[in-house]
Amino acid sequence: MPGNAVELQGVSKRYLLGEDHGANLRETITVLGSRLVGRARPRPPVEEVWSLRDVDLEVPEGEALGVIGRNGAGKSTLLKVLTRITEPTTGVSRTRGRVGALLEVGTGFHPELTGRENVYLNGAILGMTRKEMDRRFDEIVEFSGVERFLDTPIKRYSSGMYLRLAFSVAAHLEPDILVVDEVLAVGDAEFQRKCLGRMEMAEGEGRTVIFVSHYLDAVLRLCPTTVWLDAGRVVKAGPTADVVGAYLSTTVQHMGTREFASDPSAAASVTAVRALDPSGRPAVLLQRDDPVTLEVRFVVRSPLPTLNVAVSVENLRGIKVLDEAWFDSAPEDRGEPGEYVARVEIPPVLPAGEYSVSAWVGTAYETVVWEPDALGFRLEGGNARSDRLLELGLPWDVRRID
Amino acid sequence: MTSVADRWVENRAPTGWHKVDLRELWAYRELIVFLAIRDVKVRYKQAVLGMAWAVLQPLAGALVFTLVFDRIAKLPSDGIPYPVFAFVGVMVWSYFTASVQTAMSSLVGNVGLVTKVYFPRMAAPIAAMGPGLLDMGISLLILAVLMAVYGVTPGIALLALPLCIVVLVALTFGVGLILATLNVRYRDVKGVSSLLLQLWLFASPVAYASSVIRDRWAALYALNPMAGLIDAFRWSLLGTPAPKPSALIGLVILVLILVAGLAVFAREERRFADII
Numbered sequence: 013m014p015g016n017a018v019e020l021q022g023v024s025k026r027y028l029l030g031e032d033h034g035a036n037l038r039e040t041i042t043v044l045g046s047r048l049v050g051r052a053r054p055r056p057p058v059e060e061v062w063s064l065r066d067v068d069l070e071v072p073e074g075e076a077l078g079v080i081g082r083n084g085a086g087k088s089t090l091l092k093v094l095t096r097i098t099e100p101t102t103g104v105s106r107t108r109g110r111v112g113a114l115l116e117v118g119t120g121f122h123p124e125l126t127g128r129e130n131v132y133l134n135g136a137i138l139g140m141t142r143k144e145m146d147r148r149f150d151e152i153v154e155f156s157g158v159e160r161f162l163d164t165p166i167k168r169y170s171s172g173m174y175l176r177l178a179f180s181v182a183a184h185l186e187p188d189i190l191v192v193d194e195v196l197a198v199g200d201a202e203f204q205r206k207c208l209g210r211m212e213m214a215e216g217e218g219r220t221v222i223f224v225s226h227y228l229d230a231v232l233r234l235c236p237t238t239v240w241l242d243a244g245r246v247v248k249a250g251p252t253a254d255v256v257g258a259y260l261s262t263t264v265q266h267m268g269t270r271e272f273a274s275d276p277s278a279a280a281s282v283t284a285v286r287a288l289d290p291s292g293r294p295a296v297l298l299q300r301d302d303p304v305t306l307e308v309r310f311v312v313r314s315p316l317p318t319l320n321v322a323v324s325v326e327n328l329r330g331i332k333v334l335d336e337a338w339f340d341s342a343p344e345d346r347g348e349p350g351e352y353v354a355r356v357e358i359p360p361v362l363p364a365g366e367y368s369v370s371a372w373v374g375t376a377y378e379t380v381v382w383e384p385d386a387l388g389f390r391l392e393g394g395n396a397r398s399d400r401l402l403e404l405g406l407p408w409d410v411r412r413i414d
Numbered sequence: 415m416t417s418v419a420d421r422w423v424e425n426r427a428p429t430g431w432h433k434v435d436l437r438e439l440w441a442y443r444e445l446i447v448f449l450a451i452r453d454v455k456v457r458y459k460q461a462v463l464g465m466a467w468a469v470l471q472p473l474a475g476a477l478v479f480t481l482v483f484d485r486i487a488k489l490p491s492d493g494i495p496y497p498v499f500a501f502v503g504v505m506v507w508s509y510f511t512a513s514v515q516t517a518m519s520s521l522v523g524n525v526g527l528v529t530k531v532y533f534p535r536m537a538a539p540i541a542a543m544g545p546g547l548l549d550m551g552i553s554l555l556i557l558a559v560l561m562a563v564y565g566v567t568p569g570i571a572l573l574a575l576p577l578c579i580v581v582l583v584a585l586t587f588g589v590g591l592i593l594a595t596l597n598v599r600y601r602d603v604k605g606v607s608s609l610l611l612q613l614w615l616f617a618s619p620v621a622y623a624s625s626v627i628r629d630r631w632a633a634l635y636a637l638n639p640m641a642g643l644i645d646a647f648r649w650s651l652l653g654t655p656a657p658k659p660s661a662l663i664g665l666v667i668l669v670l671i672l673v674a675g676l677a678v679f680a681r682e683e684r685r686f687a688d689i690i
Contacts, residue, residue: 027688096425096532098687104426111423116530122452124459129452136448137531165459 016108017189017220018071018094023103024244025089029059063089064100065244073108073188076211076221078235078252080228080259082385086244087224091115091193094222109188109220112138116193118178123167127158127177130166134181148184156180183210189220208234228256228328260366269294270387280316280380284309285323285371287389288355300364300391300403308354308371310381312347318376319347321354326368326385333362333401337372347375363403364391432680438534446537450544453516457545468552472508476501479621489622492654495564498557499652503620505553506647509546510586510640511611517542517590518597518607521686528690535683539594543583550579557651571650578646585639585668591675595682598690619644623654636660639668 063086071077079087092098093105095113120137121130131152135145153159156177158169166174183206192211208230215221215234225231231238231252238252240259248255274281288305289295298304306323322337336356368388373381439446458464476497483489484496491499520538521528528535561567597603618640619627627635635641642661648654 099684102427106422106424108422119530120527124456133448136445142444
């Protein structure tokens with residue numbers, strides 16, 4: 013009967029900001045000194061950040077678990093505790109079997125060393141024995157496709173070659189528990205496909221896989237169960253489709269329209285961000301084949317010469333597909349106090365999917381308001397082919413020439 | 415793999431002092447070797463003279479010492495030709511400073527490793543002890559040539575050489591561990607330590623014989639583990655008088671340094687990834 017491969021019980025992780033960072037010997041000595049003479053100044057306030065809070069988790073042997081959540085939700089910290097890179101502040105994390113962590117490709121690669129030397133070094137760093145490396149060396153090299161450059165220092169490699177070699181070593185790890193963090197964010201589509209393929213293989217071989225990603229498609233495909241972290245806590249855990257659905261419904265919680273409480277002392281505030289359908293109504297779902305209008309309402313309270321407003325649109329993989337500003341030049345004759353409505357129409361060029369809108373108000377010299385991920389919208393319909401940023405329906409010219 | 419698979423590995427909140435997990439370090443022995451080899455390889459890559467530096471450096475050091483301290487300052491050397499005498503001191507001291515400095519930066523120089531992979535952190539300073547041993551091996555060969563040229567023959571004490579080397583590595587490792595731990599938190603350690611190492615050099619019988627230190631200074635001098643150690647190397651290699659019994663005080667200090675280093679490092683190592 014297969015038991016668990018990973019267990020976390022009440023794991024919390026606290027980081028202290030403002031204490032360890034920027035500490036130097038002089039400050040420490042000054043503080044110690046002033047305490048000795050009894051003139052202890054109050055310590056500068058230390059800000060606590062809980063990256064993880066009471067996380068309980070069990071992963072049965074041979075299962076693949078997805079971990080999703082926004083930036084800063086604690087996903088990476090979870091992996092670091094799990095792989096013992098850092099220790100929890102409270103609670104305990106247990107793993108059974110050899111853990112292979114892929115938190116970054118090419119960890120420990122040294123630019124002066126040759127490809128061959130780096131393969132062995134990286135293998136050792138990732139926990140492979142020399143015997144395993146000897147056995148799999150040819151396979152690794154073949155998979156990477158950089159045979160010809162094996163005896164070249166990798167500082168002469170292109171970034172693509174570097175990535176392929178690094179990934180190739182990692183892909184030939186044979187851990188009992190494979191931990192992967194957002195590796196898909198780097199590299200081209202080809203690389204990402206290879207990466208996913210290897211993970212599917214690992215799963216097929218009965219390894220336990222823990223996979224952190226923004227790339228929900230991949231999580232859906234690879235992992236039967238998923239946990240969703242937010243602000244260090246588990247919000248929901250269970251079958252991936254349910255968890256992803258719940259997760260999406262909160263990012264699109266502000267769908268169609270979002271109003272902001274504004275700070276009356278600020279020079280300017282955004283009061284609302286909306287996504288409008290062709291008839292000008294805030295819409296929850298928009299048709300992929302229709303233009304979408306993004307609206308930003310904002311108040312300017314004191315004159316802001318060279319006033320400007322911008323919106324950017326990111327897809328769910330975190331790629332910024334649009335970043336449009338009202339003006340790219342900066343004439344001085346605008347920025348009178350008052351209420352403004354800014355609208356920009358996006359023609360039907362984006363493929364179906366979820367998008368996140370950020371709004372910015374500022375001047376040529378400074379950012380006055382920045383509302384990241386202010387709003388989500390979903391485009392439906394159209395051709396369901398994924399993996400593209402634009403869907404333009406460009407005209408073709410194809411004819412027989414024989 | 416099955417033996418590992420049956421064992422639970424725990425990661426829990428720290429509770430005070432830890433002991434050093436020797437079994438785990440043994441499991442990571444290949445990584446230690448690879449890290450040491452990497453340091454050696456990187457050092458000689460893209461250097462026109464390559465490995466010749468390993469020969470030139472100690473020779474140049476002994477030459478400078480001979481010119482300055484023998485010809486100009488006329489320091490005593492226990493009746494041994496000064497170049498041979500100084501060469502032994504320079505060899506021991508070079509191993510010590512170079513390896514201490516490598517150990518000190520073994521973690522802050524590998525931030526990517528510390529924050530992105532797990533390995534017993536002590537592997538890095540252990541690996542730092544390696545490259546210097548290679549240099550010392552080369553220096554010993556040069557020394558053999560110098561001794562033949564100057565007609566110095568070692569005695570039976572030569573058999574104690576491996577023990578001398580073990581003790582030297584122990585001292586170097588202890589100091590290296592303390593500095594590596596401090597360096598993770600305070601980058602000032604680098605500057606402060608190079609100053610202290612320079613002072614330590616003059617407080618050690620590298621360029622002169624420890625027999626010149628007399629009276630009340632001798633007691634203070636005995637506190638320096640390096641003093642007795644260099645004396646022991648010369649006794650073993652050149653047949654100078656054996657270290658005085660007071661050198662045992664230095665040995666006790668050495669053990670204290672090593673234990674302190676191990677304890678401090680083992681206590682702090684699991685926080686390194688958070689503060690580095």
